[in-house]
Protein backbone atom coordinates (compact mmCIF):
# COMPACT_ATOMS: atom_id res chain seq x y z
CA UNK A 1 0.00 0.00 0.00
CA UNK A 2 1.57 3.32 -1.00
CA UNK A 3 1.14 6.61 0.78
CA UNK A 4 -0.90 7.85 -2.20
CA UNK A 5 -3.65 5.45 -1.13
CA UNK A 6 -6.37 7.61 0.39
CA UNK A 7 -7.02 7.40 4.09
CA UNK A 8 -10.50 6.25 5.14
CA UNK A 9 -11.60 8.91 7.58
CA UNK A 10 -14.57 8.37 9.86
CA UNK A 11 -14.34 11.77 11.57
CA UNK A 12 -12.01 14.65 12.34
CA UNK A 13 -12.92 16.69 15.38
CA UNK A 14 -11.55 19.10 17.94
CA UNK A 15 -9.71 20.77 19.35
CA UNK A 16 -10.80 18.95 22.49
CA UNK A 17 -8.72 17.39 25.23
CA UNK A 18 -7.25 13.94 25.09
CA UNK A 19 -9.52 12.15 27.53
CA UNK A 20 -7.51 8.99 28.17
CA UNK A 21 -4.15 7.74 29.27
CA UNK A 22 -0.71 9.32 29.32
CA UNK A 23 -1.71 12.50 27.48
CA UNK A 24 -4.94 13.12 29.39
CA UNK A 25 -5.88 16.80 29.35
CA UNK A 26 -3.66 17.72 26.42
CA UNK A 27 -5.45 19.77 23.74
CA UNK A 28 -5.74 17.73 20.57
CA UNK A 29 -7.54 17.19 17.29
CA UNK A 30 -8.75 13.65 16.68
CA UNK A 31 -8.49 11.92 13.33
CA UNK A 32 -10.58 8.76 13.54
CA UNK A 33 -9.82 6.27 10.78
CA UNK A 34 -12.46 3.80 9.61
CA UNK A 35 -12.00 0.03 9.74
CA UNK A 36 -10.82 -2.45 12.35
CA UNK A 37 -9.53 -6.02 12.38
CA UNK A 38 -11.12 -6.55 15.85
CA UNK A 39 -14.73 -6.62 17.05
CA UNK A 40 -14.56 -5.93 20.78
CA UNK A 41 -17.83 -6.73 22.52
CA UNK A 42 -17.83 -3.33 24.25
CA UNK A 43 -16.29 -1.11 21.56
CA UNK A 44 -17.34 2.53 22.02
CA UNK A 45 -16.54 3.51 18.42
CA UNK A 46 -18.45 0.99 16.29
CA UNK A 47 -19.32 3.70 13.76
CA UNK A 48 -15.64 3.51 12.81
CA UNK A 49 -15.49 -0.29 12.94
CA UNK A 50 -18.57 -1.94 11.44
CA UNK A 51 -18.53 -2.23 7.66
CA UNK A 52 -22.21 -1.16 7.65
CA UNK A 53 -20.83 2.37 8.24
CA UNK A 54 -18.17 2.13 5.57
CA UNK A 55 -20.01 4.53 3.26
CA UNK A 56 -19.66 7.24 5.91
CA UNK A 57 -15.84 6.92 5.85
CA UNK A 58 -14.51 9.60 3.52
CA UNK A 59 -11.45 8.84 1.35
CA UNK A 60 -9.01 11.68 2.01
CA UNK A 61 -5.41 12.41 1.06
CA UNK A 62 -2.87 13.18 3.78
CA UNK A 63 -2.87 16.79 2.55
CA UNK A 64 -6.65 17.07 2.89
CA UNK A 65 -6.53 15.62 6.42
CA UNK A 66 -3.80 18.09 7.44
CA UNK A 67 -5.79 20.97 5.89
CA UNK A 68 -8.80 20.05 8.02
CA UNK A 69 -6.67 19.62 11.17
CA UNK A 70 -5.10 23.05 10.53
CA UNK A 71 -8.51 24.62 9.91
CA UNK A 72 -9.79 23.25 13.23
CA UNK A 73 -6.68 24.36 15.15
CA UNK A 74 -6.65 27.81 13.57
CA UNK A 75 -3.31 26.95 11.97
CA UNK A 76 -1.64 26.46 15.36
CA UNK A 77 0.36 23.23 15.63
CA UNK A 78 -0.91 20.83 18.30
CA UNK A 79 -1.16 17.16 19.18
CA UNK A 80 -3.01 15.09 16.59
CA UNK A 81 -4.56 11.91 18.03
CA UNK A 82 -4.92 9.09 15.52
CA UNK A 83 -7.58 6.59 16.54
CA UNK A 84 -10.25 4.47 14.95
CA UNK A 85 -11.03 1.68 14.29
CA UNK A 86 -7.47 0.44 14.08
CA UNK A 87 -5.47 3.29 12.53
CA UNK A 88 -2.53 0.92 12.02
CA UNK A 89 -4.28 -0.72 9.06
CA UNK A 90 -4.03 2.53 7.08
CA UNK A 91 -1.05 4.16 5.35
CA UNK A 92 -0.34 7.01 7.78
CA UNK A 93 3.39 7.62 7.18
CA UNK A 94 2.68 10.46 4.74
CA UNK A 95 0.30 12.23 7.11
CA UNK A 96 2.76 11.99 10.01
CA UNK A 97 5.63 13.35 7.86
CA UNK A 98 3.51 16.19 6.52
CA UNK A 99 2.26 17.15 9.98
CA UNK A 100 5.73 17.01 11.52
CA UNK A 101 7.00 19.39 8.83
CA UNK A 102 4.34 21.86 9.99
CA UNK A 103 5.13 21.41 13.71
CA UNK A 104 2.30 19.02 14.69
CA UNK A 105 2.83 16.03 17.00
CA UNK A 106 1.18 12.63 16.58
CA UNK A 107 -0.09 10.04 19.03
CA UNK A 108 -1.67 6.81 17.79
CA UNK A 109 -3.95 4.36 19.61
CA UNK A 110 -3.96 0.76 18.52
CA UNK A 111 -4.74 -2.65 19.96
CA UNK A 112 -1.32 -3.87 18.81
CA UNK A 113 -2.43 -6.38 16.18
CA UNK A 114 -0.71 -4.82 13.14
CA UNK A 115 2.86 -3.46 13.25
CA UNK A 116 4.07 -0.70 10.94
CA UNK A 117 7.61 0.54 10.40
CA UNK A 118 6.29 4.13 10.65
CA UNK A 119 5.34 3.57 14.31
CA UNK A 120 8.85 4.81 15.15
CA UNK A 121 7.98 8.21 13.60
CA UNK A 122 5.17 8.78 16.09
CA UNK A 123 5.58 11.04 19.10
CA UNK A 124 3.59 8.55 21.16
CA UNK A 125 2.39 5.02 20.51
CA UNK A 126 -0.44 3.86 22.78
CA UNK A 127 -0.77 0.09 22.82
CA UNK A 128 -4.08 -1.12 24.15
CA UNK A 129 -4.15 -4.94 24.23
CA UNK A 130 -7.64 -6.26 24.70
CA UNK A 131 -8.60 -8.14 27.89
CA UNK A 132 -10.81 -11.25 28.00
CA UNK A 133 -14.07 -9.26 28.44
CA UNK A 134 -13.60 -7.91 24.89
CA UNK A 135 -14.05 -11.41 23.43
CA UNK A 136 -10.79 -10.93 21.49
CA UNK A 137 -7.63 -12.98 21.82
CA UNK A 138 -4.31 -11.17 21.65
CA UNK A 139 -1.72 -12.42 19.17
CA UNK A 140 1.36 -11.80 21.30
CA UNK A 141 3.75 -12.22 18.38
CA UNK A 142 1.98 -9.39 16.55
CA UNK A 143 1.89 -7.34 19.75
CA UNK A 144 5.64 -7.79 20.26
CA UNK A 145 6.18 -6.71 16.62
CA UNK A 146 4.33 -3.47 17.45
CA UNK A 147 6.54 -2.90 20.50
CA UNK A 148 9.63 -3.48 18.34
CA UNK A 149 8.36 -1.20 15.56
CA UNK A 150 7.62 1.59 18.01
CA UNK A 151 11.17 1.83 19.39
CA UNK A 152 12.02 5.50 19.05
CA UNK A 153 8.54 6.75 19.91
CA UNK A 154 7.34 7.23 23.46
CA UNK A 155 5.36 4.07 24.13
CA UNK A 156 2.75 3.30 26.77
CA UNK A 157 0.21 0.59 27.46
CA UNK A 158 -3.44 1.28 28.26
CA UNK A 159 -5.66 -1.56 29.38
CA UNK A 160 -9.43 -1.38 29.79
CA UNK A 161 -10.71 -3.26 32.84
CA UNK A 162 -14.27 -4.49 33.22
CA UNK A 163 -13.96 -7.20 35.86
CA UNK A 164 -11.72 -9.32 38.07
CA UNK A 165 -10.67 -11.54 35.16
CA UNK A 166 -9.54 -8.50 33.15
CA UNK A 167 -7.68 -7.19 36.19
CA UNK A 168 -5.71 -10.39 36.68
CA UNK A 169 -5.01 -10.60 32.98
CA UNK A 170 -3.66 -7.02 33.04
CA UNK A 171 -1.31 -7.96 35.88
CA UNK A 172 0.12 -10.74 33.72
CA UNK A 173 0.54 -8.41 30.75
CA UNK A 174 2.23 -5.77 32.90
CA UNK A 175 4.68 -8.38 34.19
CA UNK A 176 5.50 -9.20 30.57
CA UNK A 177 6.14 -5.56 29.62
CA UNK A 178 7.54 -4.00 32.81
CA UNK A 179 9.28 -1.21 30.85
CA UNK A 180 6.03 0.15 29.38
CA UNK A 181 4.25 2.79 31.50
CA UNK A 182 0.85 1.29 32.30
CA UNK A 183 -2.53 3.00 32.41
CA UNK A 184 -5.65 1.21 33.60
CA UNK A 185 -9.01 2.52 32.44
CA UNK A 186 -12.41 1.41 33.75
CA UNK A 187 -14.69 0.04 31.03
CA UNK A 188 -17.78 1.93 29.94
CA UNK A 189 -20.37 -0.85 30.04
CA UNK A 190 -22.98 1.28 28.24
CA UNK A 191 -21.03 2.32 25.13
CA UNK A 192 -23.00 4.11 22.42
CA UNK A 193 -24.68 2.04 19.72
CA UNK A 194 -23.07 2.98 16.39
CA UNK A 195 -26.14 4.87 15.14
CA UNK A 196 -26.80 6.90 18.30
CA UNK A 197 -24.21 9.41 19.44
CA UNK A 198 -26.45 10.79 22.18
CA UNK A 199 -26.90 7.52 24.05
CA UNK A 200 -26.72 8.05 27.79
CA UNK A 201 -23.81 6.63 29.69
CA UNK A 202 -24.23 4.91 33.07
CA UNK A 203 -21.82 7.29 34.77
CA UNK A 204 -22.61 5.94 38.24
CA UNK A 205 -21.65 2.48 37.02
CA UNK A 206 -18.37 3.74 35.52
CA UNK A 207 -17.58 5.62 38.76
CA UNK A 208 -18.26 2.47 40.78
CA UNK A 209 -15.87 0.47 38.58
CA UNK A 210 -13.28 3.22 38.89
CA UNK A 211 -13.48 3.09 42.72
CA UNK A 212 -13.26 -0.70 42.63
CA UNK A 213 -10.16 -0.46 40.41
CA UNK A 214 -8.47 2.09 42.69
CA UNK A 215 -9.19 -0.16 45.70
CA UNK A 216 -7.73 -3.19 43.90
CA UNK A 217 -4.54 -1.43 42.81
CA UNK A 218 -3.89 0.19 46.18
CA UNK A 219 -4.71 -2.93 48.21
CA UNK A 220 -2.52 -5.08 45.97
CA UNK A 221 0.36 -2.61 46.19
CA UNK A 222 0.45 -2.47 42.40
CA UNK A 223 2.15 0.91 42.43
CA UNK A 224 3.39 0.85 38.82
CA UNK A 225 -0.17 1.09 37.52
CA UNK A 226 -1.85 4.44 36.94
CA UNK A 227 -5.64 4.46 37.10
CA UNK A 228 -7.47 7.04 34.99
CA UNK A 229 -11.09 7.50 33.93
CA UNK A 230 -12.16 8.45 30.42
CA UNK A 231 -12.30 12.17 31.15
CA UNK A 232 -14.34 12.95 28.03
CA UNK A 233 -16.96 10.40 29.12
CA UNK A 234 -17.14 12.04 32.56
CA UNK A 235 -17.65 15.43 30.91
CA UNK A 236 -19.81 14.60 27.91
CA UNK A 237 -21.03 11.02 28.33
CA UNK A 238 -21.31 9.05 25.09
CA UNK A 239 -21.51 12.16 22.91
CA UNK A 240 -19.56 11.79 19.69
CA UNK A 241 -16.98 14.29 18.41
CA UNK A 242 -15.68 15.45 21.78
Ligand SMILES: C[S@@+](CC[C@H](N)C(=O)[O-])C[C@H]1O[C@@H](n2cnc3c(N)ncnc32)[C@H](O)[C@@H]1O
Nearest residue numbers: 042043044045084085109110111128187188191
Ligand atom coordinates in the same frame (compact mmCIF):
# COMPACT_ATOMS: atom_id res chain seq x y z
C1 LIG B 1 -12.06 2.96 20.16
S1 LIG B 1 -10.41 2.45 20.47
C2 LIG B 1 -9.62 2.78 18.89
C3 LIG B 1 -8.15 2.43 18.86
C4 LIG B 1 -7.80 0.95 18.84
N1 LIG B 1 -8.66 0.18 18.01
C5 LIG B 1 -7.78 0.40 20.24
O1 LIG B 1 -8.72 -0.30 20.61
O2 LIG B 1 -6.82 0.68 20.95
C6 LIG B 1 -9.71 3.72 21.53
C7 LIG B 1 -9.60 3.35 22.99
O3 LIG B 1 -10.91 3.23 23.53
C8 LIG B 1 -10.93 2.14 24.40
N2 LIG B 1 -12.32 1.69 24.56
C9 LIG B 1 -13.13 1.22 23.61
N3 LIG B 1 -14.34 0.90 24.09
C10 LIG B 1 -14.30 1.19 25.42
C11 LIG B 1 -15.24 1.07 26.49
N4 LIG B 1 -16.47 0.58 26.29
N5 LIG B 1 -14.84 1.47 27.72
C12 LIG B 1 -13.59 1.96 27.94
N6 LIG B 1 -12.66 2.10 26.97
C13 LIG B 1 -13.00 1.72 25.72
C14 LIG B 1 -10.05 1.12 23.70
O4 LIG B 1 -9.60 0.09 24.55
C15 LIG B 1 -8.91 2.02 23.25
O5 LIG B 1 -7.96 2.14 24.29
Ligand SMILES: Nc1nc2[nH]cc(C(=O)O)c2c(=O)[nH]1
Nearest residue numbers: 016017018019020083232242
Ligand atom coordinates in the same frame (compact mmCIF):
# COMPACT_ATOMS: atom_id res chain seq x y z
N1 LIG C 1 -11.69 13.46 24.17
C1 LIG C 1 -11.49 12.21 23.70
N2 LIG C 1 -10.44 11.49 24.16
C2 LIG C 1 -10.25 10.24 23.63
N3 LIG C 1 -9.23 9.39 23.90
C3 LIG C 1 -9.36 8.30 23.12
C4 LIG C 1 -10.49 8.44 22.33
C5 LIG C 1 -10.83 7.46 21.27
O1 LIG C 1 -12.01 7.26 20.98
O2 LIG C 1 -9.90 6.89 20.70
C6 LIG C 1 -11.07 9.67 22.65
C7 LIG C 1 -12.20 10.44 22.20
O3 LIG C 1 -13.02 10.04 21.37
N4 LIG C 1 -12.35 11.68 22.75
Ligand code: SF4
Nearest residue numbers: 036038039040043085
Ligand atom coordinates in the same frame (compact mmCIF):
# COMPACT_ATOMS: atom_id res chain seq x y z
S1 SF4 D 1 -9.88 -2.76 18.66
FE1 SF4 D 1 -10.51 -0.68 19.25
S2 SF4 D 1 -11.77 0.09 17.56
FE2 SF4 D 1 -11.47 -2.11 17.19
S3 SF4 D 1 -13.32 -3.04 18.02
FE3 SF4 D 1 -11.78 -3.03 19.70
S4 SF4 D 1 -12.05 -1.09 20.84
FE4 SF4 D 1 -13.17 -0.94 18.88
Ligand SMILES: [Mg+2]
Nearest residue numbers: 044045083230
Ligand atom coordinates in the same frame (compact mmCIF):
# COMPACT_ATOMS: atom_id res chain seq x y z
MG1 LIG E 1 -13.35 6.66 22.46
